[in-house]
Amino acid sequence: MSEPIEGFMDRLSAHLDRGWELVTQGDLSGAMASAEQTLELDGESPDAHNLIGYIHAANGNLDMALEHYRQAIDLDEHYLEAMLNAAELLIHPLGSLAEAIRVLDQALESCQTADDIADASVLKVDALLQQGDRAAAAELLLGLPEGPYENEQLDFLIGRAHFELDQIDAATVLIERAAARPDASPDVLYYLGLLRDRQERNGEASLAFLKTRHLDGLLPSPPWSPTHGRFEKIVQAALRALPEGLTQRLEGNLIMVSDLPGLEVVAEGVDPRTPLLLDEMATTAGGEQQRRLFVYQRNIERLIRHPLGLQEDVQEILHRELEAHFNRPKDQPAGTKFSTKRQG
Structure with a gap:
């Protein structure tokens, strides 16, 4: 590879890395500037479109987010991250379930690892459940590759899917494992509360819900959140x-x-x-x-x-x-x- 091309790719990567770093810091304006600089260097960068889509979604501009995810997928038909981002947006908040399932079917064809298959599958299970197709959701969940997975969050996501399908024994193992981690999210603890409520373990349910309420209060508001007034x-x-x-x-x-x-x-x-x-x-x-x-x-x-x-x-x-x-x-x-x- 020639030196000029190496330098060009380094600049692309630097802008993208900086953009995602600013996203994690909550500086969405700065992240957008980095992403747009990437597009100035390469107008057909699927990574840049995926980043811009993510920023638009965080800002509540869902139509623009979806448009950029679609552009990223058009530029790279095997771009799994963009497909999962688009599908998640289509399921909630947009509620476009048929399109989400179509995107996830395309994503499943591009999956290379057990983690990738599980990640796309649990999203499709969510879409199928919202469509009311519990039988198809249960069949898909049954066919998931066995863990353990590299992404520990998959324990919770798969456990949540089992819970929504009333498969309480399977849900218990996975949700309890996810809740036992010191960095358990408020969503994990909320579903632990739902699980304990279902099991009629009322004291444990109340404790899990109190922890959920505490952690929810520590989360930042979405960027589009209006003032209290x-x-x-x-x-x-x-x-x-x-x-x-x-x-x-x-x-x-x-x-x-x-x-x-x-x-x-x-x-x-x-x-x-x-x-x-x-x-x-x-x-x-x-x-x-x-x-x-x-x-x-x-x-x-x-x-x-x-x-x-x-x-x-x-x-x-x-x-x-x-x-x-x-x-x-x-x-x-x-x-x-x-x-x-x-x-x-």
């Missing part, structure tokens, strides 16, 4: 836009917006990732119940599908969760959780 205005506008039947039931109630549920309510059994909590306070002299509606910004943001359409998404989430609360069975106590399943 702006989010309060978004919530107020969304509540005003609810159907009349719901607005009447909330009339006169105290609306409170905070980041996350307090540790004290999580200890009492409230889901640490519930987006809303309607708290029955007291009965007035006229016999009416007075309530406080708590809206949890960080948990709402976890469910947002289109960050650039935040107002519409918040309104949809509030509508769905309040409908579920008011239509709950009469023998189900209020103020614990809004959905029949905890928040994934």
Whole structure:
């Protein structure tokens, strides 16, 4: 290889490495500048398009992110990382499940290692489950290569898939192994809580959920997250836009917006990732119940599908969760959780 080509490739690698380093530091503007410098050197660099797609996704610009992932795949049809990034975005938050499965089928044809196969397969299992095809999901999970895997996170991802398929024994082994690591993520501990809840080991479930709530509180907000004051205005506008039947039931109630549920309510059994909590306070002299509606910004943001359409998404989430609360069975106590399943 000639010296000029070596120097050119070194500059490409330096800009890409710097871009990913800045992503890990949370400097998305600086990372984008490095990625764009890479494209200036080589307009057909799939690595640069993959990096730019990742930055756009982190900023909530999902359409641009997907476009750059597609360009990376067009430039290198075996580019596994770009395919997995695109599929993850298509599954959540975009919900384009058929396209995600098509991309993952292409990815599985390019997989070289057991880790690669497992990584692509658990994403496809997620997409199949969201499509309601539990049989196909279970069959795919059954065919995974046996571990151990180099990527320790796969224990959790495969364990979570087993849990969602109600394969509790298999889920227990993998989720417990993932939770035993000192660097276990809040997602791992959340699923440990779900597992213990399913096993009716209530004390252990509460402890896992309290740890989840603590670690969730340490995570940075997404770059597109609005200020507390702006989010309060978004919530107020969304509540005003609810159907009349719901607005009447909330009339006169105290609306409170905070980041996350307090540790004290999580200890009492409230889901640490519930987006809303309607708290029955007291009965007035006229016999009416007075309530406080708590809206949890960080948990709402976890469910947002289109960050650039935040107002519409918040309104949809509030509508769905309040409908579920008011239509709950009469023998189900209020103020614990809004959905029949905890928040994934």
